[in-house]
Amino acid sequence: MTHQHRYDVIVAGGGPAGSTAATLLAQYGHRVLLLEKGRHPRFHIGESMLPYSEPVIQRLGLDWSEGNVFKSGAVFIDESQEKRMFFQLSGEKRAYQVERSAFDSKLFENARRHGAETRQNCAVKGVDFSAGQVVVDTSDGRVHARYLVDATGRGAMLGRRQRTLEKVKTLGSFALYSHYAPVRGQLAEQLFKSGNIWILMVDIGWIWVIPLAPRRVSIGLVVRGRKPGGVTTETLFHRYVAGSALLSQLLQGARQCWPVKSEANFSFLNRARYGARFISVGDAAGFLDPVFSSGVFLALTGAARAADRIHQGLVDGCEGDPHLHQADDAAHQLGFNTMYAFVERFYQSQLINNVFFEAHRDAQIKQAISELLAGNLWSGDNPWQATLLKGRFRLEGMP
């Protein structure tokens, strides 16, 4: 039985993962429909990028230096011990700090420019995979395709529907954040010149400091464990910002741009990331605590890998094969699990004190850590990566 498909691929979710998959599939010449339930530009947290995303950005035909702050690297700081360590991340491949509202809009618009049909304010409500096609119910009506990409972010549409999501409880449990502007003064100059992300260690977790153009910084407190009793999230956030001498100096004269926002229970795995006529990419395939800024990087690289394979499947007429993504998924999980092991070590061991702050003692280890923090996860020759993966955690999907 043959079906008349209006589209080859429907992509649900117009964040970085969905827009990337849609653009690349449209570049291959497929008929692509990209559906976004919101409307760009919309706020999104997740502003610090990794250099190994750059090859995907280049494939999309975008210049991400425009309007964004160049990011040299990451500085880990413990004010209570007066310790700090800088890791150089940008090199041949460069990273930027981005305002996600503008960045995500640009990616979405880029998908349209490359030939994908895009719809905003259009939510996917239901999916049916029977009879050799994908039938998608949206807030605008029913559409048909040969393939579905779930890029719905932490909403993880298919994972929730199929009950294949598993919470990770051992990492950060909630984040509180806001933007501050204008930041001026000598410290601000240094921060903007380097474009570094600062990661400040505090007793209940860690704080990110990300410079964003123009003269704006993003500050977020990620808390491990439960919220301390008898205090509002707003008060807790301000207590830790005020408790840092570095932040007090940086933010002198700056105002908070909006009330503190929060995100809770953000880390989860998706045990069924692909199957017959579907794949989940980006956060919908699993999300890790943001301490090493891996989210958008895994979203971009995962979506690109998925798009290449879907293209091949459509050309060969085997897109309905439930094992289509098997080999690629193992590659993606190698990267994901490396980051997972790395983040678990951050929370469960003395990684920062014993390794990061001591990294100046061994240039090779420092380099190996920098490579992982930059997103160089598939070189196969990183001794630190091998050590991480041999750790006590037997992680899913490892060969």
Ligand SMILES: Cc1cc2nc3c(=O)[nH]c(=O)nc-3n(C[C@H](O)[C@H](O)[C@H](O)COP(=O)(O)OP(=O)(O)OC[C@H]3O[C@@H](n4cnc5c(N)ncnc54)[C@H](O)[C@@H]3O)c2cc1C
């Ligand atoms: C506190 C915090 C801090 C973070 N910091 C960083 C960081 O510094 N660096 C970094 O790289 N990452 C960071 N991240 C992670 C990063 O934000 C995500 O990994 C990234 O946004 C994933 O992209 P995505 O396209 O998969 O999902 P999203 O960006 O969430 O996009 C999904 C899109 O799908 C749409 N959608 C959802 N459901 C539907 C539906 N049913 N129909 C149609 N559309 C739908 C949504 O509206 C959304 O636009 C952070 C995350 C958190 C929680």
